[in-house]
Amino acid sequence: MHRFPITDARLVPIFEIAAAHHLAVFVHCGVISVGVRKKLGLTSPFDMRLSNPLDLHPMATRFSQIRFVVPHFGAGMLREALMLADLCPNVWLDTSSSNHWMMYEGLDLRTVYRRAIDLVGQGRLMFGTDSSYFPRGWNAAVFEQQTTALYELGLEAVQAEQILSGNLEEFHQPRLAAVPPPAATS
Secondary structure (H helix, E strand, O other): OOOOOOOOHHHHHHHHHHHHOOOEEEOOOOOOOOHHHHHOOOOOOOOHHHOOHHHHHHHHHHOOOOEEEEOHHHOOOHHHHHHHHHHOOOEEEEOOOOOHHHHHOOOOHHHHHHHHHHHHOHHHEEOOOOOOOOOOOOOHHHHHHHHHHHHHOOOOHHHHHHHHHHHHHHHOOOOOOOOOOOOOOO
């Protein structure tokens, strides 16, 4: 959207600050459509060559203290988002929005969820970090689609709650830096 790659050296100081403070970084990959632009009849002139989730890999590995969030299961780049999340345990996938991108691959939400759960587990999936835009507000239909897909997959209520709210609540808990073990004394 901003016409530079996620690996641009100008971003390193931002990642260093985020890493030092154990913050999260939200990285929108894949197809991006800004609803208000569409309503105004404006195009979305975003360079898709800069939207591959795999481009995040060097930064996610370099800055392992940062929790990176990739919304909409990679927004049309599911395979790449899953590869990234599989390789980088600090990458989380957000499930929210209409996931309109599924039409590009003939997928349904149950299949997308199943692939994500099978590969990265339900512990790094969360709903709600990028689910709306102004002035639309809360979209109950999106939530209903998500809960229906989880129900149809046969997830137990506690597993669905983990994805729909628990992971996001846990995600916002402060992360402390690892404390090195005390030095051995003789």
